[in-house]
Amino acid sequence: MFDKLTIEHFRAFEKIEIVPLHRVNLIAGGNNVGKTSVLEAIWFALQDNPFTSPETQTSRAQALFRRSSIDYRPHTQSPPDDIDNFWKWLFPQKDTSLPISIGLSSSVAPLNDRVLTFRFEGAQLHATAGKVHSTLGQHSSSSVTPPVSAPECITLATFHSSPVVDAERVNAVSVINRDDELVTYLRLIDPRIRKLKYLKLPGHQHPYVYADVGFGKDKELIPATQLGQGTARMLGLFASLMTEQARVLLIDEFENGLQHDAIGPIWSALGKFARDNNVQIFATTHSFECIAAAHKVFAENADDFAVIKLRSDPTQGIAAFVLDHANIDVAIETEMEIR
């Protein structure tokens, strides 16, 4: 688990240090303060080679985090390695004179520390990424492309997957014999769920996931898409995390599309999953209800959760404040704005 994030000269950040990181980190702050940029920075830092597949990387980063931002058009005219339309925007005000540096470090496991740098030399953009050999103080070069499926690989919950994709993920979970475990986590959100089945029904083009929720006398299976929206969303997410063995989960705008009363159970399930599987979660939110629900859920494991409040000021730039259980308690009690 990482306990420190440093970002320099990236997007709107001149220099920011976020410490200590927790198992579940909920990023809050005003509009356009840089919440999504923090996720983006973490995502970049976890890539073993940001240039491994520029088309894939830029498309994923843009499509998942910034669908309507700048004039990058991943599937149309703009080439995916368009420096002006994508890569220069990673630098503050497109000022490429200083390098971007993003670091993730762990005091417990320093050998897993990650550092990413982007710098321009003339018109050429260079990146150095990968693990830090902390004893030497040098970064390993990415000249040799490592496998994409590094242990730090991540899953992005903003990705709205299809029921077909989710079905394949659930099937993959069955292959590794973890489907009971998957049901255990989903039951924290919807206790009716007894079993999941990957089925291709006659007349259907694709297999889908069906759930036994004890419906009717014959315990008729219902399509997983008919479960609550939060449950259906988490089905794909948990299955993806389990099959990819992800260690970091990034969620942009956590509360999007969720009913308020579903948020608490989802936090319960995510929190248990994160603890059981050593996953670290970074999520952004605009919602006080989302913060309050997480605060309540994690009260028994208070050390697992913190709100990272970003504050923007015209003269001082963007600063980050880590609000722990006591801070959030008092903020709620005094009705202080913490979104």
Add this chain to the structure above:
Amino acid sequence: MSNSAKISNKDSFEIDSNKPVLLLGEGKDEVNFFTGLVTHLGLNVSIQIAQYAGKTNLSVFLSNLAAQTGFPSLRTIGITCDADENYSATLESVNHSIHHTNLPKHIQVKTYILPDENKSGALEALVLEAAKSSPAWNCVERFIECVAPNDKLSLSSNQTDKRRMHAWLSTLSKPELRLGEAALKHHIPFDHRAFQSITDFLTSLVPVTKDQ
């Protein structure tokens, strides 16, 4: 109040970057009281008011302030706190909270322990001093004397002040008001000399402009 009960944050406190002074009271009633007094004094253009939910939360509350969007524009924080039974201990506790917080140097912090310097008691004691001039005061004292023999528990002087406060508030034209609400609705005689010291404190929080 439990956190779970407070699921809505619609009236949440945010630092107003147009007001350089933040005045802090222990609870909601204090916020209302000081809002009434600050407005009466015409200082509400510069002073905003918030509560820190009791002495034990002061340090954490102060550390939370730094995360607020308007925090860099703050110049002065005025902290009020009830002395309760021990003025010196309260002052020491407040100072400890301030030093523990590491507020930036550009922010000046001033403290006022209620009801007044070197006195035990709370906000109520201050208001009661002014209330003694009201026509109903004798009735309040007679009420206190009347109920005292029936007390099964011996009340502290603070608790007795609160009893007096409730009795006096009930003599106002709107008997249902709490102290803070009475202040907001102009029922407290803020021009009374009893409020001179707290008035001086509040005035001292506001930066002097060149044309003053």
